[in-house]
Structures are given as structure tokens and as C-alpha cells.
Amino acid sequence: MQALDLSELEERFDIRAEDRNGVIVSIPAEQLLVREHADRLLQAYAPLIRARGVEVAATYFSGWYGSICIAMQYMVSHYDHVLDLSLANVTVQLYPNDRYYHFSFKIGEPRIMRLDGYEREEWRKSVLETLYRDNVRPLIEALSSSASINAGQLWGQIVTEMYRQVDSWLIDASDDSLKRRISSDFRFLTHSLDADVFGRKKNPFDMKLRTVENPFKPGCQTYIKAACCLAYRTDDPEDNGHKYCYTCPRLSVQEREAYKALIVDSQEHRA
Template sequence: MPKPNQIPEIMKNDFFITDEDQEHAIYSKPLTELFIKENMDVLVALYSPHFKALHPTATAAGLARWFASIPLAFQYALSVMNQSIDLSPQNITVQIYSFNGVYWFSFKLNQYTTRLYRDEIPREDWLYQQLVTFYSDTMRPLLETMAESVQMNIGQLWGQFPRKFDIFVEKWKQAIAFGWSEQIDRDYQFLAENMEPEVFGRKRNPFHIKQRLIRSLDDETIQIPVECTCCLNYLREGGQLCFTCPRLKEQDRETMRKKRKEELEVNE
């Protein structure tokens, strides 16, 4: 177990949450500064060439996937650690550094502060209070500024989150005891079904989605989910629509399956 006020390794390894400056950082900015359009413009301009984006909306989608680490860390703390972390915008500094030619993001906390849930109030009431504050104060203004910067529908940015949450939630459940697994499911369901759309500045809760399944590319007996929204990788150099992209027609997926099958047969 980590010592009090010491960031757990999983926060560093899975969510890029740290309390240390990145050596040789090429970018460093308090998160609150990214609520200003001109500062977000600078970040998009900096990241676009490295991301090989052909359009700034692709860059924004890529940035949203990096910033998804922040709400994932918050959800992990609530469900697995049964505590809240101070991920207020005033406590976070966004840093970018280069490692092996790849740009990595790091979210430095000025202070690692947690509050353990106490049963003075029902857990759902506590959960609601924590989620409302976090999404209203941290994630909503960040994504709104990002969408304004590149002139895109903000729903495309919120849509980068749910599938990442699905993947991590399953990972957490497999790594811990059964009792906690149930709490992880309940908390994720609470986020999706009990939080009003207004918390996110949307007409619909972006986590409340109906999953659509399709046959896998590699094994047609396996069903996999379609993404909530396009990742916009087709707007990058050499990019194309992903197999699970909601923009892709089923006939195109079938063509991709046949091509993959032929490739596997050749390599046998």
C-alpha cells in the first residue's frame, strides 16, 4: 500500500498522474490555463504536427483520448480505493515530454490529496456530489474550450471516453476481489444513468449509450462493440476508418474481414 499522500503506482502507470515534473518537458501549462481558447489553440498547434493530423479536429480527438486519463483516474479512486482525489483544475499541470520520439502526456498534481468515503451519508449521495463537482469543474470546461478551439461538435470529444471506460472497468474488475467488482459496476452504471446531462453541458449523458455489437475482424464467432463516435484517425496522414468505426458501412467491414482471412491463410 502507498504511504499517505503518496501517489499509487497505478495512477502513474495507467493514468499518467504524478507529483513530479517531467524531465525535459517540452510543454507545461496549468490546466486552468487551457480553459482559455488562445492557450488551447497553442496546444493544438503544438501537438498537430507530431500527431500527423490533416485537420485540427483529429488533433482534438487525440487530445481528448489523452485527457481521458483524468476522469479514469477519478473513477478508479471512487470505485476501487473508495475515496476521491483532488483533480480540480487548480491542482493539475499538463506536461508533454518526448520519449523514443513519441509525445507523452503527464498530469502533475500540485498536491496529492484524497478523502476516504465515510458512511455519514449514503454512498450514492457522496458519489453524486463527487461526480458533479469533478465533471462540472474539470472536464466540461476543458472539452468546451477544446471544441471551441477547433470548431467541432463537442459530442465528438465526449464520445472518445466511453469505450476507454469500458476497457478499464473490465480490467479493474479482473484484478480485484468479487465484492469490489460489484461496486465498480454499480459506480459506472451510476455515472451513466444517474448523472443529469446538464452536468456535462449536453442534452444527453455522454456515458449513457446503447452498445452495438458486430462480428470481430479476426474471429467471426466473437462479438465486439462499435465505437461510440469516430476517433477521426482517418484525418491523419496514412489514416483510415477503423473496423469498429460507426461511420463504416457493414459491407466495408465484410470486405475487411475477407481481406484479413486471406492474409491469415497466406501466412499459415
């Protein structure tokens, strides 16, 4: 396989070696396991997204932190070595991007964990278990405690985007060998990692996501989210009159159809 391309990680996942320009909050990820620092991050982020509670900031941030999980899955499938994305080696940075605010993840030391000397399945198991058991799980649990929100709702923000990204990798895969590796690694994540690695009764990635027609791309499907992101608990100055996202699992079939009709109508008026 080719060498790990750090510039690709920066472009795809905003994982970088240098500070982002205009950073307004910078916290070593390991510190977020301490209530004081988790509170500080959520309380700084909540007003920037017009959240009516820090639990909204927790769901939104969990979605951003999912970039770490997705980047690791990408490296496992596309390279024979991975970058150290442990909490101890990552600094979370919040920065403005046009009218919104994004998170970037700054790497401390560019430590690489290579496949050399291991059977691939053994190496994959070690890499993913270590990521989720020792890093993602403690952070999710810390955010859950700080924001008084169920950890399952925070895991759900990561799950949906993981499924979307894996779908796109399969479409873009350059050959059948890579497609098989991506599929195999995803099956391992969703069906072979034990639930206790995540601190849950069930592996949060082991689920069948429903799909619905994508009104922005006629003829295509999109996933219904694994969990509500709480966007309805933000004060959106461009409120479209709907409390929930089109792909929110809380919407009934009838509500989603009505929402789709409004989206299609608005798209036709813009054309």
C-alpha cells in the same frame, strides 16, 4: 478498503507527481479554458500526429484526457477516497514515446477527498458531479470552441474507453463485492448523472455501445467507438489503405467486413 496507491495511478493512467522525461509542452490544465492556451496546445500537437487540422488534435487529446475520468471512476470503485484531479491541480504534459507522442498528467498537490463522514452514495455523487460539471465539461467546451468541432464528438472519445476499462475491472475484480461496487458506480455514471452536468441534452455515457468481432483476438468482441476519432484525417506513413479505424462508427457493415478480412489476412501472413 486499502490506501490509495499513487504508483498505481501512475502506471495505469500516467497521473504522476513528477515531470515526465523529455516533456515538450507543459500547460496547467486550467489555462486550457483560455482560447490562447487551448490553441497553443492543439497547434503544437497537430503536426506531431500528422493531423490535417486542429480538430483531429482535439479528438486525440480528448481521448488522452479521458484518463482523468477513468482514473476517477477507478478510485471511486476501488478506494474510499480519491485524488484531487481538478483542472486547478493538474498540468498537462506532452512527451515523445518511441515514434509517437503521449500525454501525462502531473498533479500539483496530492490532495485526497475521503469518504469519511459521508454516505457512500452522497460522496460518489459529489465527487463525480464536481469532476464533470466543474472540470471536464468546461475543458471539453473550450476544446470544442478552439477546434470548431462538436463537443459530442469529443465526449465520445472518453466514453468508449470508459466502457472498455470498466469491462476489464469487472474481469479482474478480486471478489463479488468489488464487482457489485464497480457495476453500481458505473450505472450511476451512465444513468444517474443529469445531462446538465455535462452541458448536453443527454448524459454522453448513457448509451448502448455496439460490439463487433475483434479480428486481432478471434472469438472476442470489441466495441464500435462512440464517435469517430478523425484518424482518417491524419497522414499516416504506414497507411493501410483504409480511411477509417476498424471500429469507426462511420463504417458500413460491408466495409467493416472487408476491413476485417484484410486484417485477418495480414495476421496470417505474419504468423
